[in-house]
Structure formats: C-alpha cells, structure tokens
Amino acid sequence: MELLKQRILRDGKNLGSGILKVDRFINHQVDPELMDACGLEFARLFAGIGAQKVLTAEISGIAPALMTGKYLNLPVVYARKSKPITMPHEVYLTVAPSHTKGNNVELIVSPEYLGRDERILIIDDFLASGATIAGLVRLAQVAGAQVVGIGTLIEKSFEGGRNLLSYLNIPIHSLVTISSMDAGGIVFAD
Amino acid sequence: MELLKQRILRDGKNLGSGILKVDRFINHQVDPELMDACGLEFARLFAGIGAQKVLTAEISGIAPALMTGKYLNLPVVYARKSKPITMPHEVYLTVAPSHTKGNNVELIVSPEYLGRDERILIIDDFLASGATIAGLVRLAQVAGAQVVGIGTLIEKSFEGGRNLLSYLNIPIHSLVTISSMDAGGIVFAD
Numbered sequence: 001m002e003l004l005k006q007r008i009l010r011d012g013k014n015l016g017s018g019i020l021k022v023d024r025f026i027n028h029q030v031d032p033e034l035m036d037a038c039g040l041e042f043a044r045l046f047a048g049i050g051a052q053k054v055l056t057a058e059i060s061g062i063a064p065a066l067m068t069g070k071y072l073n074l075p076v077v078y079a080r081k082s083k084p085i086t087m088p089h090e091v092y093l094t095v096a097p098s099h100t101k102g103n104n105v106e107l108i109v110s111p112e113y114l115g116r117d118e119r120i121l122i123i124d125d126f127l128a129s130g131a132t133i134a135g136l137v138r139l140a141q142v143a144g145a146q147v148v149g150i151g152t153l154i155e156k157s158f159e160g161g162r163n164l165l166s167y168l169n170i171p172i173h174s175l176v177t178i179s180s181m182d183a184g185g186i187v188f189a190d
Numbered sequence: 191m192e193l194l195k196q197r198i199l200r201d202g203k204n205l206g207s208g209i210l211k212v213d214r215f216i217n218h219q220v221d222p223e224l225m226d227a228c229g230l231e232f233a234r235l236f237a238g239i240g241a242q243k244v245l246t247a248e249i250s251g252i253a254p255a256l257m258t259g260k261y262l263n264l265p266v267v268y269a270r271k272s273k274p275i276t277m278p279h280e281v282y283l284t285v286a287p288s289h290t291k292g293n294n295v296e297l298i299v300s301p302e303y304l305g306r307d308e309r310i311l312i313i314d315d316f317l318a319s320g321a322t323i324a325g326l327v328r329l330a331q332v333a334g335a336q337v338v339g340i341g342t343l344i345e346k347s348f349e350g351g352r353n354l355l356s357y358l359n360i361p362i363h364s365l366v367t368i369s370s371m372d373a374g375g376i377v378f379a380d
Contacts (some may be wrong), residue, residue, distance in 0.1 A: 021276040028277070029267045029303040030252075032260035058249045059268075062220075063256050070222035077219045078249070085292075086211040087218070102275075113219040 001041055001175040004153060005188060007034060014181050018128070018156060026125055026153065027060035038175055039067020042123060042151045045173045046072065049148045051121035053077060055114075055140060057107055057132050064153055065123040074121070077114065079107040079136060088112070092142050096135030107135045109143070116144035127152035127174055130161025137168065154178065157189055191231055191365040194343060195378060197224060204371050208318070208346060216315055216343065217250035228365055229257020232313060232341045235363045236262065239338045241311035243267060245304070245330060247297055247322050254343055255313040264311070267304065269297040269326060278302070282332050286325030297325045299333070306334035317342035317364055320351025327358065344368065347379055 013021040025031040042064070054076040056065035062078050069076040083091060087110050098105045114120075120140045122133055133150060140147050148170055155162065155174030158181070162172055177189035203211040215221040232254070244266040246255035252268050259266040273281060282299045304310075310330045312323055323340060330337050338360055345352065345364030348371070352362055367379035 015276060019276065023274075023276050023300065024302070027274075028270060028300060029265050030256060030259070032256050032266055033263070035256065036260055059252070059270075062249070062252045066220060066222050066225065066253055066256060069220070070226055073223070075219050076222055080218060080249075084213075084217075086205060086209065086213050110213070110218060112214070 001038070003034065003037055005176045007031075008154070008176065008186065012186060014184050014186055016184070018159065018181055020154065020156070020178070020181065020186070022154070026063070030063050035063045035067045038064050038153055039069075039071050041175060042068040042173070043071030046121055046149045046151060046171070049121065049171065050119055051148055052119045053121070054123055055079070055109075055120050055136055056123050057081075057136060060125040061123060064125060068121070068123050068151070072121070077109060079109050079139060081105050081107065083108050092139045094135045094138045094142075096131045097129075098132070107132070107139060109139050111143065114140060114143035114145050118143075118145040119148045120145050121149045121151065122147055123151045125153050127155040127161045127172070128159040130159075130164035133161065134164060137165070149173075151175075156181070191228070193224065193227055195366045197221075198344070198366065198376060202376060204374050204376055206374070208349065208371055210344065210346070210368070210371065210376070212344070216253070220253050225253045225257045228254050228343055229259075229261050231365060232258040232363070233261030236311055236339045236341060236361070239311065239361065240309055241338055242309045243311070244313055245269070245299075245310050245326055246313050247271075247326060250315040251313060254315060258311070258313050258341070262311070267299060269299050269329060271295050271297065273298050282329045284325045284328045284332075286321045287319075288322070297322070297329060299329050301333065304330060304333035304335050308333075308335040309338045310335050311339045311341065312337055313341045315343050317345040317351045317362070318349040320349075320354035323351065324354060327355070339363075341365075346371070
C-alpha cells in the first residue's frame with residue numbers, strides 16, 4: 001500500500017535491533033485518515049472470507065481493527081492485557097512474549113465475546129515474530145472459533161512471523177512488507 | 191445522544207458501586223458504527239473551538255477519539271500507561287487514580303506530540319470522577335498546550351467530574367449523562 005509506505009519513509013525511524021518507530025502516525029500519535037484508508041484496504045482484501053468478527057490486541061491494533069470493522073460492518077474485540085473488574089472471573093487467557101517490551105504479556109478475552117464457530121479476522125499493527133498474533137489465534141481456538149484471515153499494517157519479513165503462522169493455511173495480508181532494517185535503513189520487499 | 195442511550199439500556203449493565211459495564215460495545219468489544227456516529231457527534235459539538243489535536247488516554251478512549259479525529263481532520267494522541275522503548279527518555283508524565291482498577295495509573299505523552307500553544311480537544315469514554323481527564327489536562331498544561339474542549343461518551347454526573355473540571359471554563363460535552371445508578375438501575379439525566 002503506497003500511502004503507508006510513503007508515510008513510513010517520511011515519518012518512520014529505524015531505531016536499530018529491528019525496532020521501527022512509527023509513533024507519529026500509528027501507535028502514540030495516530031493519523032485517523034491513514035487508519036481509515038488502511039481499514040478500507042483490509043476490507044477489500046478480506047471481503048470474501050466471511051468473517052464475523054475482528055479480533056486484535058490492545059493497544060496499537062485497535063485503530064486499524066476499528067476501521068476495518070467499520071468497513072466490513074463487523075464488531076471488533078480487543079484482547080486486554082489485564083483483566084478489568086467488568087470482566088467475568090472465567091476468561092480466555094494466553095501469554096505471549098512482547099518483542100518491544102522484552103517480557104511476557106497476557107492476552108485476555110471474555111468468553112462473552114468469542115463464540116464457538118465464529119469466523120475471526122485478526123488485525124494488528126505489526127507482523128514481526130508473530131508471537132502476539134499466534135496468541136490471538138490460541139485464544140480463538142480455545143473458544144472454538146475459527147481464524148479465517150490475518151491482516152497487519154507492517155510486516156517485518158526478516159523476523160519470520162509469516163512462517164510461524166503458515167500452518168494455519170489462511171490468507172495473511174500485510175499492507176507493507178519490510179525485508180531488511182540492517183545498517184539503519186528501511187528496505188521494502190517490493 | 192439517543193443512539194448511545196438506547197444501546198446502554200440494551201447492552202449496558204449496572205454492576206453496582208457506580209460501575210457501568212459497557213464492554214459489549216465500547217471497551218472490550220467495540221461497535222465501530224456506533225463509535226463512528228459518536229465521533230461525528232463530537233465533531234459537530236466541537237466544530238467551532240479551533241482544536242488542532244485530539245488527546246485521549248489508552249485504552250478505551252482510543253475508539254471515540256479516533257473517530258472524532260477523523261471527522262475533525264485532526265491527529266489523535268493517546269497517553270500511554272507505560273513507556274514503550276520507542277519513546278524518548280524525557281517524557282511528560284502524570285499520575286491519576288483509576289476508578290475501575292483501584293490503583294494509580296501513569297499517563298505518559300512524548301514531548302514530540304504535544305506542542306506549545308497547541309489547541310487540544312480531550313475525548314474519553316467516561317467522565318466519572320474526572321481524575322483521568324484532569325491528568326490529561328495536566329499533561330497538556332505542562333507541555334504549554336491549551337485544552338479547549340472536553341468530550342466524553344458517558345458522564346456519571348453523580349461522581350462530580352464536571353465540577354472538578356469546571357475551573358477550566360471550557361466546553362464540556364457528554365453524549366449521555368447518567369444521574370443515578372442506585373438500586374441497580376440506570377437513570378439518565380434528561
């Protein structure tokens with residue numbers, strides 16, 4: 001997606017160690033118009049998979065997931081990282097290592113909002129190691145739901161997440177793919 | 191706003207102790223269409239205040255803030271509750287007591303995204319005690335920015351937040367106002 005690629009080139013920063021700073025337009029300051037365009041693109045890419053719900057992880061996944069849900073006319077569920085008091089005592093919980101925080105984070109979804117046989121589209125900001133998305137897949141599976149597609153804004157193909165998730169045999173779309181961040185640069189796959 | 195009021199009556203739950211469960215459409219599962227309508231309404235209410243940025247707090251404020259920013263054509267900044275590694279070492283940080291968590295939470299904004307003399311519209315899901323919003327106001331003030339309006343989806347007028355913030359002498363709009371949650375009910379102000 002050219003719009004997102006150009007924005008990464010203009011406002012993204014390679015901080016080293018494979019960390020891409022995009023907090024000017026995705027995950028601290030957010031550009032609603034860009035997120036809207038990304039949601040529209042996800043809706044186009046996943047129009048035919050019969051998804052019934054969009055699932056993401058707080059926090060950075062919320063903006064693209066919300067815009068995707070808007071265009072596909074689907075509810076959005078974001079997995080919480082801590083259990084609020086409004087959630088029932090019995091929850092679906094999994095643990096995923098966080099790349100940018102260097103620790104493990106919990107991903108929690110209330111059984112109220114993940115149903116047996118529901119068709120789930122996972123949307124997130126990054127596909128890097130795939131650990132967070134694999135955690136969301138586990139939550140869906142435990143609930144008896146079926147993940148039918150995965151969409152991310154930015155894939156870092158050199159971190160192997162797509163490979164990790166390939167066993168699912170479902171469509172995985174990233175709006176831009178970065179193939180290398182060596183030597184301070186940002187190299188796109190195409 | 192009638193649409194939101196009807197949704198609260200249908201899907202909201204009074205859990206006691208002044209806690210309103212709205213996680214079927216606002217803060218765990220999100221209804222994008224409803225959030226879009228709320229954003230449009232905030233854009234109408236705050237069209238004339240010359241805001242240059244929307245400020246909110248993660249996590250539940252993101253959806254309504256994003257939709258408001260979309261309609262006002264403004265960037266959205268969400269205060270983080272922990273400092274990610276992509277953020278500079280020097281940040282704006284304040285501490286606000288959390289009603290639903292029973293502890294204090296940090297609210298952190300990078301100086302990159304709050305500028306001197308910027309005109310800030312604060313959007314959040316709830317106006318209850320006003321503690322979180324007062325924290326966002328402090329962050330804006332420390333940055334030398336100016337808060338010019340406050341909008342929330344749901345005001346619980348019996349918790350006094352509006353009074354706490356009245357010294358700012360700026361427009362405060364809530365899309366629905368709940369005046370009482372005694373005896374298990376949900377009573378709207380109008």
